[in-house]
Amino acid sequence: MSTARTPDALPGLAVRGRSGRAAPGAEAVLAGLDPEQREAATAVSGPVVVLAGAGTGKTRAITHRIAYAVLTGQHDPRRTLAVTFTSRAAGEMRHRLAELGVEGVSARTFHSAALRQLRYFWPRVVGGAVPDVLPSKARVLAPVLRSAGYSEPSLARDVAAEIEWAKSSQVAAADYVAAATRARREPPGSLTRENVAEAYSAYDDRKTREGLIDFEDVLLLTVGMLDTRVDVAEEVRRAYRWFTVDEYQDVNPLQQRLLDLWLGDRDDLCVVGDASQTIYTFTGATSSYLLGFRGRYPHATEVRLVRSYRSTPQVVALANKVLASAGGPEAALRLELRAQRGDGPAPTVTAYDDELAEASGVAASVRRLLDSGTPAREIAVLYRINAQSEAFEEALGEAGIPSVLRGESAFFDRGEVREALTRIRGAARGGGDSGDLGADVRSVLSAMSWSDEPPSGSGAVRERWENLLRVVSLADELVRENPDATLADLVDDLDQRAATQAAPAADGVTLATVHAAKGLEWDAVLVAGLAAGTFPIQYADTPARLEEERRLFYVACTRARTHLLLSWARNRSGRGRRDRSPFLDAAFGADPSEPGSAGGVVRGTGSRSRARRRTNDACRVCGKALVTGREIALGRCESCPSAYDEALVERLKAWRLDEAGRQSVPAFVVMSDATLEGIATTLPSSRAELLRVSGIGARKAEAYGDALLSLVRGAAVASTDDLS
Numbered sequence: 001m002s003t004a005r006t007p008d009a010l011p012g013l014a015v016r017g018r019s020g021r022a023a024p025g026a027e028a029v030l031a032g033l034d035p036e037q038r039e040a041a042t043a044v045s046g047p048v049v050v051l052a053g054a055g056t057g058k059t060r061a062i063t064h065r066i067a068y069a070v071l072t073g074q075h076d077p078r079r080t081l082a083v084t085f086t087s088r089a090a091g092e093m094r095h096r097l098a099e100l101g102v103e104g105v106s107a108r109t110f111h112s113a114a115l116r117q118l119r120y121f122w123p124r125v126v127g128g129a130v131p132d133v134l135p136s137k138a139r140v141l142a143p144v145l146r147s148a149g150y151s152e153p154s155l156a157r158d159v160a161a162e163i164e165w166a167k168s169s170q171v172a173a174a175d176y177v178a179a180a181t182r183a184r185r186e187p188p189g190s191l192t193r194e195n196v197a198e199a200y201s202a203y204d205d206r207k208t209r210e211g212l213i214d215f216e217d218v219l220l221l222t223v224g225m226l227d228t229r230v231d232v233a234e235e236v237r238r239a240y241r242w243f244t245v246d247e248y249q250d251v252n253p254l255q256q257r258l259l260d261l262w263l264g265d266r267d268d269l270c271v272v273g274d275a276s277q278t279i280y281t282f283t284g285a286t287s288s289y290l291l292g293f294r295g296r297y298p299h300a301t302e303v304r305l306v307r308s309y310r311s312t313p314q315v316v317a318l319a320n321k322v323l324a325s326a327g328g329p330e331a332a333l334r335l336e337l338r339a340q341r342g343d344g345p346a347p348t349v350t351a352y353d354d355e356l357a358e359a360s361g362v363a364a365s366v367r368r369l370l371d372s373g374t375p376a377r378e379i380a381v382l383y384r385i386n387a388q389s390e391a392f393e394e395a396l397g398e399a400g401i402p403s404v405l406r407g408e409s410a411f412f413d414r415g416e417v418r419e420a421l422t423r424i425r426g427a428a429r430g431g432g433d434s435g436d437l438g439a440d441v442r443s444v445l446s447a448m449s450w451s452d453e454p455p456s457g458s459g460a461v462r463e464r465w466e467n468l469l470r471v472v473s474l475a476d477e478l479v480r481e482n483p484d485a486t487l488a489d490l491v492d493d494l495d496q497r498a499a500t501q502a503a504p505a506a507d508g509v510t511l512a513t514v515h516a517a518k519g520l521e522w523d524a525v526l527v528a529g530l531a532a533g534t535f536p537i538q539y540a541d542t543p544a545r546l547e548e549e550r551r552l553f554y555v556a557c558t559r560a561r562t563h564l565l566l567s568w569a570r571n572r573s574g575r576g577r578r579d580r581s582p583f584l585d586a587a588f589g590a591d592p593s594e595p596g597s598a599g600g601v602v603r604g605t606g607s608r609s610r611a612r613r614r615t616n617d618a619c620r621v622c623g624k625a626l627v628t629g630r631e632i633a634l635g636r637c638e639s640c641p642s643a644y645d646e647a648l649v650e651r652l653k654a655w656r657l658d659e660a661g662r663q664s665v666p667a668f669v670v671m672s673d674a675t676l677e678g679i680a681t682t683l684p685s686s687r688a689e690l691l692r693v694s695g696i697g698a699r700k701a702e703a704y705g706d707a708l709l710s711l712v713r714g715a716a717v718a719s720t721d722d723l724s
Helices: 026-030 035-042 058-071 087-099 110-125 138-147 155-168 173-182 193-209 215-228 230-239 253-263 313-324 329-333 355-371 386-398 415-429 437-446 460-481 487-500 543-557 582-588 609-613 629-634 646-663 673-682 698-712
Strands: 048-052 080-084 106-109 242-245 269-273 301-305 348-354 379-383 403-405 509-513 522-527 560-571
Touching: 026 035, 026 058, 035 058, 035 301, 048 058, 058 080, 058 087, 058 242, 058 269, 058 301, 080 087, 080 110, 087 106, 106 110, 110 215, 110 230, 110 253, 138 155, 138 193, 155 173, 155 193, 155 215, 155 253, 173 193, 215 230, 215 253, 230 253, 242 253, 313 543, 313 560, 313 582, 348 355, 348 582, 355 379, 355 386, 355 522, 355 560, 379 386, 386 403, 386 509, 386 673, 415 437, 415 460, 415 487, 437 460, 437 487, 460 487, 522 543, 543 582, 560 582, 646 673, 646 698
Parallel strands: 048 269, 048 301, 080 106, 080 242, 242 269, 348 560, 379 509, 379 522, 403 509, 522 560
Antiparallel strands: none
16 A cells, blocks of 8 residues: 555545535435434534434434435535444444435444554554454463463453453553552452453563554554654544544543544534443443533533334333433433333233243243244343353253344354355356255355254354354245345345345344343343342442443343343342342332332242252252353353263264254254253153253153153164154
């Protein structure tokens, strides 16, 4: 890239003149907006802050604002930068602007915009090419920790999170201990804060030696470049004049510093956010910039969007109650939503005897929703932490309901998906159509060792298979819509989806943490685990942390369009009786039937059948209480040595693979790995003993009992067909 190019020639940043005349269609852009959205759309000059409640159409308002400003000649699209926090959101913004007839606006994440500038100016400022960006800190951090004598499996991930927080907060390794102490951040695993600081420093040193940078370095280096090179800063400011920042409540100090450098002494800035949805402070995000916007820009235009188009009045009323007792600085900008939809069912709260009963009850509720016509992809089960997912996955599988675990990486950014798209595109160009699109896609993906048979393993292998299955499912869906669809048609569809990060929806119930569900919505949402110590989480030990947990619960509730089902369990894995979440008391009123509550509503009590089957919630090896669903199924801590018959596990997995193929379902729907290992550990000799294995209910015992007991006795692999 030549450094002799002018800033006007920056790719995608060329400056073009403005006529100053209103373009045809400008007024049409305002049609259909409500009064507040219209006010936001027409506020095209000076600083603007849009306070947008959940489901109030903020993306619609800000994209129409950009379109109106461009079509009236007040903004140049190629000097406009819209910044958001995910590639999916940026793609959605570009897609909506294109539908409004506006091209040329840059809609990017902070990291994407910074990396683009870094790559352009690096040859001039530093020389040579920009170092490669490290996709995962674990690649460098894991050997650093091993060399220091630490080998805990998840430690690299946890230390990486601490480093990300520190860099986002502009805290160097030398200052980490003091900063972490002030922020009351507990060190991960067996480490001290001093250990984390040493790992942070060693990680940076090793990364530099290997010629790598990480995602936070992209922002840090761009900030440093703009801060020290006036010529570079001026070029960027000539290239970009008008700025829009979405989800402004989630900006961290480093991102705000970059935004300040982009702006210079100008104030052509529109920020959009909701202080009541500030849920990422643990990563360094802070709502202080949103809260202080009017103080920084006293002449700013403020618009409040409070009409909820997403949720029914019943869901909206509950969400408003959740925030009614909120404290902290965010309460100053609390928005009371006003529902615009028709009535729906009242939200419910259900108490269960224990967590296994809760998982079964949630699965039963999902089944009722499916039977009443709600599609599986329009149902989500949300929980506080990832460790809760397995119990719900097993319960849904036992009920014959497919589920999809929602990850954090964008679908089209995953390596196997990119490779699949490249191969399908090549086959389309090479005339590889046979007239059967489904067969053609399966043939192409077979070169990647993919087949209709699910792998017996879990983890990354399983995730890779499921991601490719979603591509195959999309091809099958195209065929249903158009029997003559070709590989070229599939390529076009995939390209459009990739451009907007619209991953093909898997046909299953979504399982996700509330954090992973931010920005999404479903017809039906089931929020589980609403017990004190779980939600709010037990380490919410300060007023500020408790308020963040309240906001997280608010986010969970406002993901629901129509059905909102809340649940909690009175007991947890050998840890005695618990109280329900205080957030339920705030939403429903306290319940006199529960200790620790003063009055209120509890609908249903749950089933004790699964609880009776559990005879021991303590590890058979070390005696400690078991916590996760997988540990309960295994009967031991995952870190304790196993005592199961490995040969039997392999026979059980072979049987499961055969059974999954016979039913044309994923293997986990038949039985989880943990359940198979539980069978191989306890070696049941009767139906009654088989029922004591976690993950084996009456239905599975009836369907698979003879086959499983036969395998335990040493018989060859047998399917249920052989035994019928």
